[in-house]
Amino acid sequence: MDSATHLLLVKHYVTLFGAALRQYGYEVAPPFEAMDCSRDKYHQLLFAECKEQIVSIISNDTYEQMVMKKDTDYENHVLSFHLQTTDITPAFPYIAPFSAMVPDACRIVRSFIKGSADFLSHGGHSNSFNVVKRYLDKILIDVLNEALLNTIHSGSVGVSQAMQIAANIAFLEMARDFFIRHAAQLCGAPIRSVERPQASLTAKVVLKTSRDAAYIALLSLLNNKLDEFMALTENINWITEEIPENGNEYINEVLIYLETLMSTAQHILPSDALYRVGSGALEHISDSIVSAFLSDSVKRFNVNIVTGFNSDLRILESFADEKFHATGLSEIYKDGSFRECLLEARQLINLLLSNQPENFMNPVIRERNYSALDYKKVATICDKFKDSPDGLFGSLSNRSNKQNARKKSMDVLKKRLKDFN
Template sequence: MPALIDSGDDLAAAVQQITLSASDTDYVDQLVPVLKDVRYSDRAGQLVQALNQFASEREADIERMCNSNHQEFISSINQLLSVRQGSVDLTAEILELNQSIQKSTENLAGQKKSLVEARGVRQNINDTTEALNACLEVLRLANQVHDLLGKKNHYAALRALDELQNVHLREVSRYKIAELIEKSVPATQKLIAEAVMSDLNTWLYRIREASQYLGEVSFFQTEMRRARQRERADNDDYFTRFKLNSAVELVADENDELDILDSEENQIHVDFSPLFECLHIHETLGRREVFQTEYAATRRRQKELLIPSSINLLEEEDADLSRILEDIAGFAIIERATMNRTDSLRSNADVEELWDSMCHSAVTLISGALHTVDSDEKLLQIKGRISLFMQTMSHWRYSTSSFDALMLSLFNKYAEVLKRRFSEDFLEIVSTDDYMPMRINNPEEYDKVVSVSWYSPETAFEELAFPCVFPFSQMYPLCCIDIRNFLNQIYLFSDDHFERSSVIDDTLKSSLDTLLCQDVCASLVERLRSQYPGQIVQILTNLSHFETACHDLSELLFQARHSSSAVGPVVLQATTQFQKGRQQAEQRIFELVKSKIDDLVDNADYNFDLVSPPSRQGGVRQVVGAGGTHSGFIVDLRGYLDLSFNSTLVGLAPVLREELYTDCIIHTANQLLELIISPSVHRLSRGVIDQFAADVAYFVEFVQQLQMPSMAQNLEELTQVVALLTSNNGEEEFFDVASRNRRYGKVDPQQGAELLEKVYRGRALG
């Protein structure tokens, strides 16, 4: 575009330049600034004048051009008129043709309208057909949902319903049928949920019916694992350190492990498909939480049906107890498997809650029925079933701590029943014993008695001659057998699932103490009231052997102690009781012997007023022996002591026998001295002194025959008194201190003086 003219005075040049514009746009663009300039400078007239001048110049140029070309211009005008006439004619023809075309177009428009209308009708028919087909497909799918539901293809029915709702209903959403079917979808979903729940309830019922068999199979598998573990322990001592369900045992048993939920051998196949299907369908329906709640409530109701209101523990083979434990085990195994095979359907807290509830109910039920059982064998069977149950459920990672208190009660009951039964046995053994040394006829009997008794023979087996006798009576080996049986039966209760070893040790010790103290020792001590020294001696011998047996038992209990936390030796109170009983028996023997000695000495009816001893003194029996004439009482006394020492008391231990001999000799000597020292004796005649001296000599002779040098020392006082009484110079010798110490040192000075006074009075009587 040419540049604008900056000079405001040269309007002619500006007009000239404006007229040279190539287009109207340029013309206007250049004219506008000029107009603005003249407007503000009041030069509009000059601009108009410039324009008029320019127009006059242009008209002069045109006129000049026309004058020089006039003829050509006329010819051109004529040609132009001719052309114009032809153009008019053509226009008329075009108008006619246009009218003709317009008529044809109107006819064509009518036909096209008809065609459009026909096509519309056809499209409507097609649309209607498609709509009907779509609606029919929707109806077919709706019917298919119910058909699949009838065939129990619940998940397929749910998928078809989902496809119907999310795909096909959208295609017919503008039709009423879509609204109707859409409204029926929740009801259909509910039908599917109810149908799958019905199938699940059927499955749960079958599972509950199969729970007992499942528990029975699980118990059998635990027993097989026990057998395999024992076999491994027998073959390798390393395995003895590990219990059932320990990590080592589980690893060692991997190759033999059997899936009891799917075992062709046991004809068990627990199919969880109904549960998975039901869970998946409810999760698809957005009802997972509702399903979890309903499922949990159903399982709780089924759990309550497992525990009956009462239980009979006296049935053979523990059928009632086994059935309850198997039901609980099967139910819990299904719960654990459900928790492991589903995603958070059953939480560990839910499963443990049901398990704790079942355990509490079972423990309460069994505990309430324990009072009906009074057989140790039945209690052991009950314990075996419960222990098997506990080991089985520990394998499934269930806590069995709630059964610990029951096992403890069961053990206390078992120990009490055993103690009562063995108490009756001990009392019968003690009451029926003959209290005679046990006679053995052959080596077989000897070996049998030695093997069951706590007894160490003093004589070698090769030196024995049969028949022979044991020092104890028959009751001792019989009691030893019962003690061993009691120990064995108490330890039978201990196994991998009764780990209260300290309870076993304490109960065993206390029960054994009670049996030995109350039923054996007390019974033997009660029989010490017997008046037969031979029986007392045998009781003493038995008590001594029981005391020895208690020491051996303490060592045995210490070695067999289960509790690793216990320290120190095992001390049986029965040891002290038997020791006290033995001491009482010794005292009783001494009492009986001394009592007999007293009775015999009391028969010495010396007539202290006679001057010389007649053939019979006041009815006193006289016996003529090698040493002269002796009183009857001293002969009887010597015979009694001889019989006692060589027959009745021969079964005593040598030390005790020697002690008893010594005590009897001392007591007899004291009693003989008492005859003349007694304040009731006022005088001693020569005849009485001679008779007393002969009786003492007869007694001393008997003591010397015992060949026990220590005994002679116990008779020194008696012999010195006799020597004092029979000496002619007794008074002078006795009152001379040196002589008295040399010849009568054992005689009490006061008693010696009194005896000499009595001799003096006897001489005065003569």
């Protein structure tokens, strides 16, 4: 037999036949034992059918948020699988945080659970719930999880698709609680026995592999997109005679993209994913700013361009603070902030603008003010920090004593860094 439906039908007939024979005192254990031997084959056939359906719905998904126009749609796609994030019925049309593949996958898994429970119900299995749960974990991990991973690693998804996949996985994880309770109900197991803390903990790790892969793919795609904007730093005049007003040009492109990104992420991603996206993007920008100073294409730079980058960072820090509070993350991550993700770039700019940069070599001050900076990076960058025509901060004739003191302090820092290396 190559059909799970046919095999289930045969077991149903055997069960009816055995029930009739038992009334007349006949031994019916052998036929039931014979059917039990087909349990793994039945589930393999059921797996194959469900896998084909799951792969199809994932590959054909548009990765666009579902629009529900009436309450019956909401009941069929959301309430049926306990995917609601609030007890309040929304106004219609309602835009769900997930795409169509989520309720479609839930229907397939629910059908699988029913098929598994039906097969085990014929024959009086005393531990049918544990068996169904084991098969449920298998289809979630080996079929649904695997299909999601294949899509994520296919190379055909962009930032918006990866973000939607990450959001979808969060709801599929939420649906597993429904799957467990549904299996218990069909198997006649007490619902309270499946609502223990251990059960909910297991529910959270079943799709962990695909969830983590989705986050990694999303951050990688996001960083690639940010690199396009950060590459505009190559067009900067690093020895400009004027301080760039309102920062450098690239920062406007970066802010527009970040604003769009965070607005979209806020509506579909859970808070932990939203935090990872925001912090990951800002940390990458910070790394890119430091890398720009380290770039081989930058042979020298002056204090004016450092002041320009200082303006860029202030704009980014203001954006980071505003988004951290506006998204509600400040209430969840009370000991963190988005601003911290810009720490390396901020400490570098502070050092380059410091009146006493040589203090970097003081262990106490370094730990307090420059803990995110690397010795070798600082040495390379400081070696490029020059001002024409008379050195770092100009000649005695046209600069204040304070500026010249700063120059001497930087020269001391350079020397000490070379000696240290």
